[in-house]
Amino acid sequence: MNELAPQRPDIAGARLDPQALARNFSDVHPPLEAHEALVEADRCYFCYDAPCMEACPTSIDVPLFIREIQAGNPIGAGKTILSANILGGMCARVCPTETLCEEACVREAAEGKPVKIGLLQRYATDAVMDTGRHPFTRAAPTGKRVAVVGAGPAGLSCAHRLAMLGHDVVLFDARQKPGGLNEFGIAAYKATERFAQKEVDFILSIGGVSVETGKALGRDIHLADLRRDYDAVFLGLGLAGVNALGLDDETAGGSHDAVAWIAELRQTTDLAGLPVGRRVVVIGGGMTAIDAAIQAKALGAQEVTVAYRRGQDAMNASRYEQELAQTRGVHIRCNLTPKRILAANGHVSGIELERTATVDGRLVGTGETVIVEADQVFKAIGQAFDPAGIASDGSEAQGLATENGRIKVDAERRTSLPDVWAGGDCVVGGEDLTVVATEHGKVAAMSIHAALTAEPRGAVEAIKNKVLGAVEALTGATR
Structure with missing residues (x-):
């Protein structure tokens, strides 16, 4: 098998103009307008046994808060949510609602189109936060x-x-x-x-x-x-702690921990100044891998590949998140496990991956390998x-x-x-x-x-x- 020829590292900032960056990093789920929220709330059946509430890890009373929105009381709806989940605003933005409350929604079972519980939750919690007042007060001091x-x-x-x-x-x-x-x-x-x-x-x-x-x-x-x-x-x-791949040249230039890279991206005030490769490979199948891949593409990487060792159905990232990545130009390649990071002059030039298969319930290597060219490799195989x-x-x-x-x-x-x-x-x-x-x-x-x-x-x-x-x-x- 031929090794990749030595090449100049192709990692740079300002791949896209400010307007393109602003579009790429705009809100993935724009908030509902008041009329939209009322229309969506009207779709709720207000189930007595509320399977959506059972599916929520914080047991938010979903039918109650949606009824409060329907009644024109978004502040009351927000207080209902926050009484169970004080981080209800962030959860409305990042929770995998498609596999929690919305998957349990009776509308999902009946017609494949659940009530947009996450967006309604955001509408209500934003209404409370926009008041500038905290909705709850402290009890008498305990001295503890x-x-x-x-x-x-x-x-x-x-x-x-x-x-x-x-x-x-x-x-x-x-x-x-x-x-x-x-x-x-x-x-x-x-x-x-x-x-x-x-x-x-x-x-x-x-x-x-x-x-x-x-x-x-x-x-x-x-x-x-x-x-x-x-x-x-x-x-x-x-x-x-961040899990390592355990490969040679893992510390070569252009090889990054995806968690640390996302943290750097989140704290930067200048997205155009954040360097990204022209060809990026992300190793992993969870949300961190998907987030890193989408954001690398959003910064202007031309080719972004997510490589996962098992089949796509086994990925920890939800099907919705996988589809979001694919619609944004990310390639998801499955049944590939990393064997070597290839480096030229101390910098990543590619990665060698071995094809895998599941035999008697166990993941095994097939011996067949492929090489994917890369300027950057992000490791997202879990934290410890x-x-x-x-x-x-x-x-x-x-x-x-x-x-x-x-x-x-x-x-x-x-x-x-x-x-x-x-x-x-x-x-x-x-x-x-x-x-x-x-x-x-x-x-x-x-x-x-x-x-x-x-x-x-x-x-x-x-x-x-x-x-x-x-x-x-x-x-x-x-x-």
């Missing part, structure tokens, strides 16, 4: 202090609910800006106009939460100290929990049980340490979804509140009902 480590969806959700219940919260994050995955990991065309930071500001406006950025667990703060100085600790650490932060505490953290490299928790998100809770992607069962992490944070906050106020173990559901009752009193909603 809770440390929340990680200002991503799980940590923000936990901090907000604890503050709402009257506790004081200190929210720590290793980065210089809060938001976690929503700020640094979501494709730019899904959360435009700095929405992630607007939502953070909205969440924190409840009061009672102070934020300390640039504070990494195990470096600047330590679990043992937090357990000593606070009444409870919540760990929403996310997945800081980095235990360095908790490991640095030595014996103090030895009681923190883990399983398959993640933190073990019970149904209330309690860890094996009596005063430590955890949630989001860093725990066993984390699903790499904003909406799931948000629910983890909310459940943990209710459990922490029960523990700090001497409520009996298992009182989380009772506390949840109290909170919902208070919200109903504010919104005038009835159940």
